[in-house]
Amino acid sequence: MAEIVLRAKLAEAGLDKNVAVDSxxxxxxxxxxxMNPPARKQLEGRGYDGSAHRARQFDRSWLAxxxxxxxxxxxxxxxxxxxxxxxxxxxRIRLFGDVAGMDGADVPDPYGGSPExxxxxxxMLETGMARLVAQLRAVAGAPAAER
Numbered sequence: 209m210a211e212i213v214l215r216a217k218l219a220e221a222g223l224d225k226n227v228a229v230d231s232x233x234x235x236x237x238x239x240x241x242x243m244n245p246p247a248r249k250q251l252e253g254r255g256y257d258g259s260a261h262r263a264r265q266f267d268r269s270w271l272a273x274x275x276x277x278x279x280x281x282x283x284x285x286x287x288x289x290x291x292x293x294x295x296x297x298x299x300r301i302r303l304f305g306d307v308a309g310m311d312g313a314d315v316p317d318p319y320g321g322s323p324e325x326x327x328x329x330x331x332m333l334e335t336g337m338a339r340l341v342a343q344l345r346a347v348a349g350a351p352a353a354e355r
Contacts, residue, residue, distance in 0.1 A: 209247050209326075210280060210304070210315070210333050218338045218344070226348040231264070234287040238263035244319060250326040254334075265345045268292060271300065278304040281314035307343070308336030 211231035218224045236305055241263050242248075249259040271277065271292055279285035288301050295343050305313040318325040 209243075209251060209258070209330060210337070211279075212256045213330070213333045213337045214340065216256055217334075221345060223341065223348055227344055231261070232266040232270075232292060233263060234266055234284050236265045238264050239316060246321075246323065246326050247318070250323065250330050254330065258271065258292045264281075266291075275300060276305060276307075277301045280304050283305055293338050304340075307340060309339040310336050332354060 211229055214229050215224065218227055218229065243251075243261040243263075248261075251258045266288065267279075267292060277288065279288055279301065281305065285301065285303050288300065292298055292301060295310040303312060304315055305311065308331070313332070315329060315336070316325070318329045
């Protein structure tokens with residue numbers, strides 16, 4: 209859900225050509241599968257399209273190619289830090305709730321939860337992504353239309 213929301217918020221801000229976004233989990237149990245149907249339904253209800261999303265697992269080699277890696281919760285943050293420890297790029301791994309102005313809040317995984325739980329997570333993502341995009345505007349520059 210996070211990738212889809214971030215892509216949409218970047219497009220709204222005119223920054224979709226300035227910032228590359230992708231998504232991956234820390235585990236391999238859903239690799240290659242489409243988005244969880246309740247997540248996709250929640251996204252579609254708010255005008256997002258998650259149909260092209262496919263699950264992937266994070267690969268250590270990606271660290272050198274990415275400026276920022278955001279973990280949605282403390283458990284995933286710890287997993288990423290453990291797998292990527294002793295690199296000079298470890299500072300690129302951050303908790304989404306810290307970066308997105310959410311006072312370090314975890315974004316819970318609603319997998320298996322109710323539609324209301326998916327809606328609450330989507331609310332968190334929309335709020336946090338709007339804040340993140342505002343920060344990215346300062347780093348990535350003005351949208352192409354403003355140059």
